[in-house]
Amino acid sequence: MKVASFGRVAAILSVASLALVACNGDDNGTDDNDTDANGVENGADDNGGASADLSGNLSGAGASSFQLAIQEWQIEFEAEHGTPVDYDAVGSGDGRANFLNGAVSFAGSDALMSDDEYAESQERCGDDGAFHIPTAILPIAVGFNLDGVDELNLDGETIAAIFAGEITSWDDEAIAEHNDGVDLPSTPITVVHRQDSSGTTENFTDYLEQATDTWTWEADSEWPGDISAETGDGTSGVIEAALSTDGTITYADAEQAVQGGLSTVAVEIGGDYVPFSPEAAGQAVASSDLRGGQADNDLGFDLARDIDEEGAYPIVQVAYTIWCNEYSDAGEAELAQAFAEYIVSEEAQQIAADQAGAAPLNEDLISQAQESISQITGG
Template sequence: MKVSLIGRTTAVLALGALTLTACGGGGTLTGAGASSQEAAMTAWTNGASENADVEVRYSPDGSGAGREAFLAGGADFAGSDAIMSDDEYESSQEICGPDGAFHVPAYISPIAVAFNLPGVDHVNMNAETIAKVFNGEITTWDDPEIAQQNPDADLPDTNITVVHRSDESGTTENFTEYLHAAAGDVWTDEASESWPVSGQENAQGTSGVVSTVSGTEGAITYADASAVEEGGDLGTVSVGVGGEYVDLSAEAAATAVEASTVIEGRSDAEMAMELARDTEESGAYPIVLVSYHIYCNEYQDQDTADAAKAFGLYVVSEDGQNTAADAAGSAPLSESLRSQAEESINGITAAE
């Protein structure tokens, strides 16, 4: 059974009044992981230095690499667009104490389906059509299935070039999770951090796929919306949900997240979510990325525990979330999520 994100006791709400000074702060912290968070992380590290007295060094090497570094003891926290597997959680108990590690949602953003088609800014596609484009079944922009959903668009016969991540990526896992849930008859592969279709173009990292598509007429990819906006001239797909097409936006992403549930079977601090990718709720954009910060429940020394707590509380604070929104266009956490995140972070302890 899953537990609703809204269903914790009202006592949690009292934690919203806690300030960063409650946990001490100070010190340094190392992190690694999701490149989707890069713009937000730059803003957070600057803000944490000024407001929480913590110096943070973060390497945007990808979600898989970040979790690997964290579990190997090479990073104090990980940024990840994908949830730890059960095996990874068990491994975390070796470095994080008997309760292991836990996830806190830090960054909520739509994943853009972005394309390079001069003169075309928006295209409507339902889930099945998106899946057929990315598995190679639909190969030209004027395909009848695309044209039928875009009667007013002047679509050329340009070939479609699919560009995917070459590295293990939480963005890939989120996108393929959507494809499998919303278009399972077409996209039969399970969700994965590694792209399952061979023979297509690929590039390293979020910036890599955006750059490749920007330089390739007819190309299409999936990437964090903030990177697509920074890329400039790429068009975006409005996604079919129920009887409408929903444009990507922070608000539409937040609407999708509110219908999510928390996974069970881990520590009480756990906030990793299962998202309703096949939702038909009006105004919800289901290709959404919830990127986490992964912390230890128990660190080996008090200084690291204090630094993790101070940085974590700054990130989920109203100021931290608004700072990320300004820098990266992400959706700030709701008051309910913020209160739950503060409770989880405030539970961080030290072994000594």
């Protein structure tokens, strides 16, 4: 029997508990042994209680947004268990496709499975299908490369007009009115977007659709084909493309955008200009509900974008990992459960904060994630 749907989680993702969690030393769980859903004894360890006696190789594919975190998780998990984890950052859409066709054991995705994808997952993952686990809460930066300008303020309507191709010069009055005292050049604006199927694109266009009247396209993982713009493959590709030409603007995982050398936009919310931060991104997620309608143990959010909450940053994505409720092979199920338990542990969440600028999951959401993960079976 699956657990009941979790309902509204605004209280669970409270602003206070979304502040960066401190490392919990080497004690992240009980010293007692327990038994997992497959009847395998799990000796508690530093990584959330998974067994150290694992064998085989776990593979995943998908979103590049939390690549900075997952690279470190791979190292730490293999060091603890002697079990390698392969992850191919091919983008959310291809990652979900690879997972659904059985090529990999889990997917990383910044966008939720559609109902059609969930139905397809039931063919691979049993009657209860696959489920989402929130793995990292990540702000998306509106990043730009403009000679002589290091920071900008913009409201949602202006951002939408720029990406829709309606504002084409950096000295446009609509930009200038938000940036008193900034010497804006007449440089043409070049928009750069993801050319691959991307959860970051879906989250960014979802913000534009929900929060503005200017954007008339539906949220989608593919950029609207009738908007002329430059492209880049993956997060690193759009950052590289934006850095190659003066006057560019793009959207990307915030930490990677800053590390790559882009300047970023503070977004007007409730009369104030809010720069991205893990806390501000977490505050926006705190205003959101769980979507529901798929597996009972699913933890996918229906993100609220059109908010005026002070200090919230609404251009945000939740990076999920997607797992089968039932794997055909018991060994694959054991590996999947162990790695899933590790990445939602306080230790791994702190790594996501340090390496990827993520807002860590709080204790209550970690507990709910662990309950969902405990229902993985195999064989």
